[in-house]
Amino acid sequence: MTLAVQAEGLVKRFGTTKALDGVDLAAPAGSILGVLGPNGAGKTTSVRILATLLKPDAGNATVAGHDVLRDPVGVRGKIGLTGQYASVDEELTGTENLVLIGRLLEMSRSSAKARAKELLERFGLTDAGNRAIKTYSGGMRRRLDLAASLVGRPEVLYLDEPTTGLDPRSRNQVWDMVGALTSEGVTVLLTTQYLEEADQLADRISVIDHGRVVAEGRADELKRHSGSQTLQVRLSDPDDVTATETILRELTERSPTANHETGLLTTPAEDPVLMSALVRRLDEAGIVADELSLRLPSLDEAFLSITGKPAGGEDSTPESGEESTA
């Protein structure tokens, strides 16, 4: 396995605040790495270092085989950057912006124009190509930013909070486009404060908080990391709760949470075999369950258990959709 992005021990101080306190990141070529964390966790600082916009105070990083400190020009030749800061010229049109970038990448005038046309088409912006960027909607603007970062056919693409502030429809469009990129072999490093987004898009997730990576793994691994699975039983007759409680206690050797009015019982369950045993015992006892489920904790719960605070930090994240219920 080749790593397209590899960062080791990145440290960055701004004055007295330590924005990064030894960040390690690794993205295998062709994968999507999600960097998940609340505002101020160090996501953007990490991306800026990996994009050679910022020099780390310590640590090193290699991107597409080029060292960010020793060969920044080599890195820049391989990356695309989309973020609220790496912007386009609002007074120019979509086409003009893309052609300008193509020309800066030393494409000929005609191939820069052809590439611009192709990208506008791909991102559904053909009709808007001759309008100034300042007239674009938020979603169009984000799509153009994405197009702008793809002009040079990068091997590694950084998406720094690509959907922050977008409505759900535009967000889904961006997600679809990101998904399509990996099928072309592009490695994507995506930062987000939305758990749902990381869950949807990323192959692996690095959870970052206070300038440190506090957890790393696949989404399901992270969910498991935060604790065991939960077994949930919903009985059709709440009168059976006491009997079921006894069965569950025997099976798991701990007391389940039981609600005698709704007939809902939940208990932590490490052993997957538990499910079939439970079905058998309930059957023998003649107890009918409407619902039997074994569920992983949500990433929100994972985040809470890893960082000790809810996702999103001080800022609430209304778009993550999963919070506030439960």
Add this chain to the structure above:
Amino acid sequence: MSTTTVERPEQADQRSPGATRRIGPLRTLQHGLTLAGRSVLKIRKSPEGLLDVTLQPILFLAMFVYLLGGAIAGDTGEYLQRTLPGVMAMNMVFGSLGTGMQLNNDITKGVFDRFRSLPVARSAPLIGAVLGDVVRYVVSIAVLLVVATLMGFRIETNVVSAAAAIVLVIGFALCVCWISVMLGMLVKSQQALPGVAMSFMFPLTMGSNVFAPTETMPGWLQAWVSVNPVSKLADTARGLMIGGPVAGPLSATLVWMVTLVVVFFPLALGAYRRRV
């Protein structure tokens, strides 16, 4: 943490020697010209952005010539002849504000970060902004000359020395713009720039011999006016356009131009490097 063993990423790209690759001067210039092309494109799109270097000097010229010219020189026509080369010189100082404004805007809006994430020479945006502004200056001088001609201005020397005056004035602009670039890098917001810039522009432009002869000024002001680079440039442009001594003021102007570059180019570049 992942326990997967990985091959060294260096092996991923055979072409990469791992050593620092530099972008040569030719490619730097090419990138700079591409970005200058962007400035020109923006001028074509919104010519109203040129009002500061076109309308403003015309207003200055008209105001001084018709309002005060008669009183100062006894005759508006004669005053126009004397003042126009100076207004051209003055206009370059005011016009240089645009360079700092554009660079500051590009930085705060994030356009610079886009350029910097591309394999583009780091100084290219700076070169692009400065070269792009040459176009602004040329347009500005052309408009000013047309209006002045309509007002009655006539070149009294010859076309060649008048053209030399224009080249010199633009050359001066390229030297003085580094002050603006430096300030553009230092101020946090674009809105703050004009106010800060006025602190150097006003003494340079108004504290000169562009609009009035120096004899009646108080001694301390005379002392400043007599060394002011804009006075020297105005003297030279006057000499080249309507006749008079050239060699003396020209050498003083050139000394100033070199000084401005020697002092402010490194300061501007330092501020630029710190900011981007």
